[in-house]
Amino acid sequence: MQAAVGDMRAQSFYGFAVILQMYLNSNSSTQHQIFNEEESLTFFMPVDRELSKFTLSPEHLEDFLLSHSMTMTLQFSDLIHFPTGTIVPSGLHDRLIKIQNHGKSNFYVNDAQVITPNVCINSMMIKCHGIDSVIKYENDDYPNNRRIDRAPAAAGTVRAPPKT
Template sequence: MSLQCLFMFLFLLAFAESQSTIHPFNHTDLQAAIGDMRAKSFYGFAMLLQMLNGTSQPTRDFTFLMPDDRELSASAISADQIEEFLLSHAIPMPLYFYDLSHFPTGTLVPSGISSRMIRIHNRGRGDFFVNNAQIVSANICLSSVIKCHGVDAIIEYD
């Protein structure tokens, strides 16, 4: 009987810890971020988020690194790759450009995919790269906890 109690205790402990680090997804924040993206002409990225919104439930707030519509239209993203694409263009915490600008060149930050890291190349506001993509439009999403910045390319990983 004590083995069962120990198992139940460990299960409850793991469940409680997972609940404390992951908060419920706020659809209002997502809709506000999508509105900000549309207002700055990032229609393609907003559309991808809306497509994902119907099939998946993100569990944290992100900083999205959004390629412009021209870059998105040149890429081949299938319906089953949308979530992976969005997560590979995300940092799993909301960061204004001011926050990003404090990372020195060479800093590695996690992407939304645990096995992929984003390398920061910081040479100032006009010359700030995440992997191969330059941030060209900072602080697009300001109406929600979700933050986003426009980039000039699809982010590539080594």
């Protein structure tokens, strides 16, 4: 995880790196162990200017991180094969990410455009991509006060379409 955090900082995604480090250093992290070195994850990281507009309390760090992740490792070269309209689970069981694929320079996860692909290059199990805004979900009341469980393991079976 530290290699991924280093990559985030190297590409100026300081806000997301701070949120991730705060979570990793919290009691929640040691209790839930949702982010460990064996876990396959892809993060979608909002740019700092957009992240700074978002209010996030410490008790919602985990939900925020999970709502900006998928429980599979995907380089941008994998993501670009998902056709427009593909729906994939986020790290939260009740949050789905809809893909809008109009080419490498016009690729969206929900309403957020991927603007810096392949940020995390030094971790085998964690990949991350910079996005231009915080991901919004339909009927979004985020953050909310209820505990949201992690997406079921079966959600990780979604695979990128084969390369042609």
